[in-house]
Amino acid sequence: MSHLTQLQLSMYADNALSGEEVAAAKAHLDSCPDCRTQWVAFQQESRVLTGTIKEEAPVEVVIPKFKRPISLRGFAMANIATGLVIWLAQFLWKTLFGELIMNAAARITSIYVPDAYEITNTALLYLLEEGTAMFDTYQAYVLICLITVTLLCAALIVRRSRATSPTMIGACLLVISSGSLLTPETANALDVRQSDEVLTISAADTIDDTLIVAAETVRIEGDVTGDVIAVGRSVDVSGSIGGNLIVFAESINIRGTVGGSAIGGASSYTLNGATISGDVWVGGERIVLDRTTQVARNATLAGRTVSVEGGVSKDLYGFSELLEVTGKVGSNLEGFANRIRLLGEAHILGDVRWRSGNPDGLHKDDSVQVDGEVEFLPLPEALEQKSKYATLQFYLWEIAGLISAFLVGMALLWLAPSVRSLSIGAGIESVKTAGVGLLALVSMPTIALIAAITLVGLPFTFLIFIAWVVGIYLAKIVIGVIVGGMIFGDSDNQPVALLAGLTAVTVAVNVPFIGGIVSALLTILGLGLLVQHTWSNLSAD
Numbered sequence: 001m002s003h004l005t006q007l008q009l010s011m012y013a014d015n016a017l018s019g020e021e022v023a024a025a026k027a028h029l030d031s032c033p034d035c036r037t038q039w040v041a042f043q044q045e046s047r048v049l050t051g052t053i054k055e056e057a058p059v060e061v062v063i064p065k066f067k068r069p070i071s072l073r074g075f076a077m078a079n080i081a082t083g084l085v086i087w088l089a090q091f092l093w094k095t096l097f098g099e100l101i102m103n104a105a106a107r108i109t110s111i112y113v114p115d116a117y118e119i120t121n122t123a124l125l126y127l128l129e130e131g132t133a134m135f136d137t138y139q140a141y142v143l144i145c146l147i148t149v150t151l152l153c154a155a156l157i158v159r160r161s162r163a164t165s166p167t168m169i170g171a172c173l174l175v176i177s178s179g180s181l182l183t184p185e186t187a188n189a190l191d192v193r194q195s196d197e198v199l200t201i202s203a204a205d206t207i208d209d210t211l212i213v214a215a216e217t218v219r220i221e222g223d224v225t226g227d228v229i230a231v232g233r234s235v236d237v238s239g240s241i242g243g244n245l246i247v248f249a250e251s252i253n254i255r256g257t258v259g260g261s262a263i264g265g266a267s268s269y270t271l272n273g274a275t276i277s278g279d280v281w282v283g284g285e286r287i288v289l290d291r292t293t294q295v296a297r298n299a300t301l302a303g304r305t306v307s308v309e310g311g312v313s314k315d316l317y318g319f320s321e322l323l324e325v326t327g328k329v330g331s332n333l334e335g336f337a338n339r340i341r342l343l344g345e346a347h348i349l350g351d352v353r354w355r356s357g358n359p360d361g362l363h364k365d366d367s368v369q370v371d372g373e374v375e376f377l378p379l380p381e382a383l384e385q386k387s388k389y390a391t392l393q394f395y396l397w398e399i400a401g402l403i404s405a406f407l408v409g410m411a412l413l414w415l416a417p418s419v420r421s422l423s424i425g426a427g428i429e430s431v432k433t434a435g436v437g438l439l440a441l442v443s444m445p446t447i448a449l450i451a452a453i454t455l456v457g458l459p460f461t462f463l464i465f466i467a468w469v470v471g472i473y474l475a476k477i478v479i480g481v482i483v484g485g486m487i488f489g490d491s492d493n494q495p496v497a498l499l500a501g502l503t504a505v506t507v508a509v510n511v512p513f514i515g516g517i518v519s520a521l522l523t524i525l526g527l528g529l530l531v532q533h534t535w536s537n538l539s540a541d
Contacts, residue, residue: 004028004035013042199232201239210243218249220256227260235266244278252284261297269303271310287320291327306337315350332372337361342368353377389512402506409477409498418537420494422482422529430525437475437528444468475526476519480505482529 004012004025011017012025029036192212193199199215201207205222211229213220218232220239227243235249237256244260252266254274261278262271269284273292280289280299287303289295293310301308302319313330323337326344335354342348342364351372354362359376388394412419424430448464484501509519 003032004039006038009035009039010042013039013046203239289327339363342370344368348372351375398506398510402502405477405480405502405506406495406499408474409480409502410495412474412477413481413494413498419478419481419533420485422478422533424482424525424529433528433532434521434524435528436531437524437526440468440471440527440531441524444471471527471530472523474530475523476505476509477502478526478529479522 008017008021008025012022017025029039190212191207191209193215194213195215197215198217198219199213200219201211201213201222201224203221207222207224208226209224210226211220211224213228214231216233218230218235220228220230220235220237220241223240223242225242228237228241228245228247230237230245230247230249232249234251235247236253237245237247237258239256240259241256242259245254245258245262245264247254247262247264248266249264250267252264252269253272254262254270255272257275257277259277261281262274262276263281265283267285269282269287271280271289271293273290275293276295277297279297280295280301282300283302285304287301287306289299289301289308289310289312291309295310295312298314298317299308299312300317300319304320305322305324306318306320307324307326308316308318308329309326311328311330315331315334316325316329317334317336318325318340319336321337322339322341323335324341324343325333325346325348326342328347328349330349332350333348333352333354335352336356337354338356338358339361340354340356340363342352342362344365344367346365346368348368348370349372352362352370352374354375355377356362359378362374362376364370364374424433444464445468448461448468451464452458452461480501481498482501483504484497484499487500487504488497505522509515509522511518
């Protein structure tokens with residue numbers, strides 16, 4: 001007996017057969033239990049599909065309204081704050097830092113301005129002492145986060161799966177255990193030495209490795225076959241260095257031999273009877289190569305005053321206010337200096353080319369010998385010192401800055417109307433305000449630097465830095481608001497008063513010779529007013 005096919009049973013269940021086919025299928029089903037069982041299954045499947053695709057009534061979705069919609073003032077504050085931060089970061093930081101902070105620090109004698117080399121040395125000494133522990137702690141935090149995320153992902157997978165397979169459990173344990181490999185034990189591949197006071201490598205010591213030293217005073221009298229990296233306030237090298245010598249300190253004195261190059265920076269850098277087999281790359285305030293010093297290759301020296309009494313086998317590049325040469329230069333002398341003096345028995349085997357804004361800046365004794373040509377090259381026009389008041393660009397930038405300050409000032413008065421009531425005061429009140437402003441100006445970057453050293457405090461560093469920059473920028477705007485109020489009294493024409501006050505401030509800070517001092521004082525006063533006003537509002541809340 002021939003059974004019905006699956007297609008015929010499905011079509012019969014869906015009433016899709018013709019009349020003759022229906023009769024034949026019905027007769028067969030009456031006599032065949034197997035086909036009848038399959039037909040019943042197809043019928044049940046057809047009913048399920050038919051019930052599933054029935055059209056249902058649409059469900060109305062109600063979208064709830066926001067309970068507390070943002071106000072226009074809040075929206076404007078967020079946009080203004082974001083735009084101000086981006087604008088300050090992109091366009092104003094260089095101007096603020098160069099024209100305001102540095103001028104103020106240089107002109108206000110009551111502020112202690114540490115030497116750049118002192119700041120760098122202190123930071124490097126701290127990192128060498130505490131840097132390993134800091135980075136290990138930071139790495140441990142990262143490892144904990146990775147393990148936590150791994151466990152959460154594993155828990156989520158277990159929850160979604162019906163059964164936990166041994167393979168998955170083994171994979172999770174492997175990931176977690178392998179995380180411990182991220183923090184291997186510290187291995188000393190270098191010879192690292194440090195001290196809080198004096199660190200001495202005696203003449204009897206020989207170090208067959210790269211040496212890294214950090215101390216208040218570093219003295220290297222022995223031999224080092226590898227490179228030497230030294231950081232300290234005072235570094236004296238009288239031994240033999242097989243590789244390169246990299247030194248950064250306030251005072252550096254090199255009296256030994258260096259098999260590689262000498263690289264470094266210091267307030268005072270002296271090569272006293274030294275023998276350098278490689279190049280010399282040095283920057284500092286005062287650089288001296290005495291008459292017994294020999295440099296086998298090139299010397300590149302950048303400082304306020306540079307004196308070359310010894311010999312340089314190849315080219316000498318000098319970048320300074322004053323460059324003095326009394327020794328022998330085996331090739332060319334390239335000077336980028338205001339004044340160049342060739343004295344005594346100086347001998348230049350190549351050309352002498354100097355670039356300066358002063359064509360009379362070269363002095364050459366009769367006893368000096370120059371085998372090549374002596375050529376003066378004027379400074380590029382962009383580097384020539386010109387009065388800023390004689391350029392159109394200065395006034396365009398001042399007008400742009402005035403317009404920007406006016407717009408920010410109007411936004412400040414709208415967002416914080418209480419700023420209009422500020423006043424500088426007289427007598428002890430003004431001194432108190434200036435003291436608060438000076439404290440904020442100096443302490444905030446210090447606090448930000450301390451927070452940055454801990455690495456985990458980097459977000460706080462960013463917030464403090466932004467608050468500091470914004471406060472400095474708003475300081476003179478606040479002074480402009482006060483000056484405008486003094487000019488127009490209680491006039492309701494606040495925009496005109498603000499514009500007049502900002503114009504007066506702009507003119508005052510650009511007065512020749514005293515403009516920098518005025519700018520610093522106004523910034524300190526304005527910053528003090530902002531800090532006091534903010535503190536009083538927070539205390540009232």
